[in-house]
Each structure stands twice: as structure tokens, then as C-alpha cells.
Amino acid sequence: MTNGLQNSEVPIRVRIAPSPTGDPHVGTAYIGLINFIYARQRGGKFVLRIEDTDRVRFVATSEQEIFNSLHWLGLAWDEGPDVGGPFGPYRQSERTEIYREHVELLLANGTAYRCFCTAEELEIVRRQQIAAKLPPRYPGTCRHLSAETEQANLAAGKPFVVRMAVPPHARNATTSTTFRDELRGDITFEHSNVDDQVLLKSDGFPTYHLANVVDDHLMQITDVIRAEEWISSTPKHVLLYRAFGWQQPRFWHMPLLRNLDKSKISKRKNPVSLIYYRQAGFLPEAVINFLGLMGGGMPESGGPVAEKFSLGEMVERFEVKNIRLGGPVFDLTKLKWLNGEYIRAMSSEDFYAALRSTVLGDTYLREIASLVQTRVETLGEFGNLTHFFFADDILPSAEVFVPKKRTLEETLAFAAEQLTVLESTEWSKETLEAALKKLGEEKQWAVKENFMLLRAIVTGSTMSPPLLESMVVFGKARSLDRVRRFLEAQKKLSGSKK
């Protein structure tokens, strides 16, 4: 059994493959950091590939934000959609023809098959299986369709997906797949636990599994360094490498960053947007340093010597092999301390410059100024109206945020609804207005109550510059964070009363 590329002559190539489905994620930065270090230490190449095969969740601005955030952190890539490279294109939506050709290969050699089941049919089956406490699996309906039936379906123009035919096949009776995780050793999955994964969706786009394997091979990736959540789909990937007759890369699965309650890090329980960290005034050096602390990896981290180190020092001394496997809690408390350390270490000139380029940035100030010009009588009043743009914590009291005719309880419930709506809304005045009004109608909240509540949460007061415009200027990431913190704080309050 081959366990990845063992030949040290082969130049090291690694990649990160974020999806442009929202704000750039702190997890992407973590995996990016490890990949970056690994490549730099070995004179290898670090590739950025955009996995935009999910057209439903696609967000147009996301890709650029990913670029910006990674640049901000100093994680420069050698090949990618913006800088090009010899293995392009680096955007999967531009590679659909490649995937289709490769699917044909699998179809031809019997390791994949067309499936005409509809999503609705399969959903019913899945529910039944779960209800019967059975593991949800594809029932195999289309796996052995006769050539005639398949042709008839095709001729009738029935939509189909292409699924992977997980062994045993007639001639290949392998019943399990073992692969090596460089951090954990051998991991084995029985094939009865590996589902016939969809490889090509009915819209003609590949799923992650297919696109990922094809691209990693074509881009000559030697080491797949990704998050632990991929372990259970790795056997599918290994099977695909074999189906194509390709050599597989090494697999390294990094521990998952966690919330305080140990669950996988999520936006509901933690700020996960890199945009948030930048706008809230975290320094890239501190964020990188903190990420480097996650899981250990620096010989002296945790030891008596240093907790503070730079990207450059990590490239010199970090050991990916030494990463601890227990999922580290992403604890803002320590990040904040670290950030403070970096701030204190700056020259006063640098500190001032940092302020001017972020929380007192020209664009930001200009936008805020335009919101308050008609609302001040002296320039000195500027601060009175705008302090919430510059504060980190805004926590209105119940007298302020609970509308007259509402109870605290229903107000908080509605605020939670607002948050949900805000999360999935494009960040512009018009879209926000429409979305919030729609919610208000559904829940029987008057526009006035609706907006007053949000105003109180975001600005700390019932009197403020125009709410929606302010939120647009303040930014989605920070606005959402403010609402989440508000809800969190209220939850704690009610908990302590009982």
C-alpha cells in the first residue's frame, strides 16, 4: 500500500483551499499559517486555490476579502488566482471541464456511476434511516442500473449526479481503506461506513471531494494539511486516488479550533471573521502569534522561554510534527493580552500610525463625519454622537433597549431573530432595511420598536445617527459581534438572577 509521496526529491507543494462563501475565517488563517510555515521550511510552494463550486452559498465579495485578510496576516502565497502560476487556473469554477473529463474516466472504469435519484427521494430515505437509528446511507438504487435504463433516463433528459462506487466491486473485494495521518498514524475505515459520495452535482459542478482530489493531483500537491473535520472523508479521497491510478499525497489533519464549550469554533460563539479582528484593532502579528500557540508546535512555547514569537521565528523553529491533537480553545482573553503586549512594544509613532490606519482611518472617519454633520451644532459634539463607533463594548441597560409595550423576554427573543436575519443579509442600507422590515412584519413588531431595539444594541442609545447607515460604516463583522455580545451578556444576566 502506498502511503503518500516518500521521495524527498519531489519539491514540496502545499495549498489552502478556502471557499468564498462568507467572511474569511479564522480557521482558514490557522490552516494557512501551518501550510505557509511547512512550505517555507522546505523551500516549497504555497498555493492558494479558491474552491467556489457551491454556487448556492457563493458570495461575490468573499474571494477578495480572503486575499485581503491573508495578506494582512502576512501569509503570502506563491501561486493563486490573482498571481497565477504554472498549474492554473486556481479557481475551481474555471476548471469544470477538467472535472467533467475526469468523471468520464471514472465512469469508464466502473469506479463511478450515474444516479438519477432526486434530492427529495433521498431526503425521505435519510429521514427514515435516522428515525430507525440507522446510519444515513445512499440506498444504492442506481448503482446497478442496466445500460438500457440508464440510456432511457439519459434520453428522457432526467437530471443526474455521478456517484463514487465504493468497493467491494465485483472484482475488487477490498473491504476497508487504511491511510496514514502524519500526526496520528494509520487510520482504518471499513467500507460499510463509507457512503457512495456524490462526485458531480446535477448542475455539472463537482463536489469538494472530486475537485479536491483532481486539483491536488494536477497541481502536484505533496502534503495535504487541513482541518481534522476531513478525517472521515479521507478514505473517499484515497479511494479516488486509487480509482484514477494516482499516487496520494501525505495527509496531515490539524486539530479543530474550539469555542469555550469545546465545540467546533463557530460564529455564534466566537468572532470568526478575520475582518472583525482587523477592524476591532487586533494586530496581525498578535493574531499570527496566537494562532501559532494553538496546538503547540514552537519548541519553547509553553516552556519557560517564549510565548511571543514572529512568523519568521515560526518558520525557523516551528515543528508541525509536534502539534498537539487535543482541540485548542480559541480564547480571546489570551489573544487580547498578546495584542496588548505587541501594542506596548510599539514606538509611539508606530502606535499612532496603527491607530490612524485602522480605527481612526481616513475613510472611516470621513464616512462617520458625513453621518453627523447635520446633527451637531459644534464640532465638539462629534464625540457625543459617535463614541459607539470607537468603543469596543456597548451594553445598553434594559430601560434603554426594551420597548415600552414589550417584556424583556420577548425583546431578547426578537433580538435573537434580528441577529439571524442580519447574519444572512447583504450589508447595504437597502438590503438591511428590507430584511429587517420583513422580520418585523412576520413577528408583529412595529418598525419603530424594531429599529429602536437594534439601535440600542448597536449604539447603546435610543438616539443616534441613522442606524442602518451607521451599521454599514461600522461593518458587518463588528455589528454582528456587538449583537452577539449583547445577547451573550443578557443571557449571563438572566442566569445570575436565578
Added chain:
RNA sequence: GUCCCUGUCGUCUAGCCCGGCCCAGGACACCGCCCUUUCACGGCGAUAACAUGAGUUCGAAUCUCAUCGGGGACGCCA
């Protein structure tokens, strides 16, 4: 439910691979003291962990097994 991963202070971790130097070290947070007109910084100190149980061994945080806990995956998302 099924499968997989994982388990040292509240949190990040050192030690674990190559058993004794570990009645477990550092950092953050918390608490106390000092400095200080305030706050912060800084200095000093305190509390705090080897999940549990067996086994191997002269000796186990370190090796083995079991149990328990935590997490992830099970999607025409990635």
C-alpha cells in the same frame, strides 16, 4: 444511531515517542500585596491539573487494556 479522532491547572501549553531529574514547569485569566493622586503598565506572591480503574515495572503523567468524558463526520456544503 454508526464510524473516526481525542483527553496534563478555568484557558493555551512543557513534560509523554526514548519510564526515575515531575508530590508536574511556564503563560493568560482570577485573587492578594507592592509601586501609584486614578486607571493601566510593571514587580512580587497565592490558588489551581496528570479523567477513572486495572495491568506491566523496583519505579508510570510517561507503556498496555478497559471505562468514562469531549469533539468531528455521516449533504447534489466545503
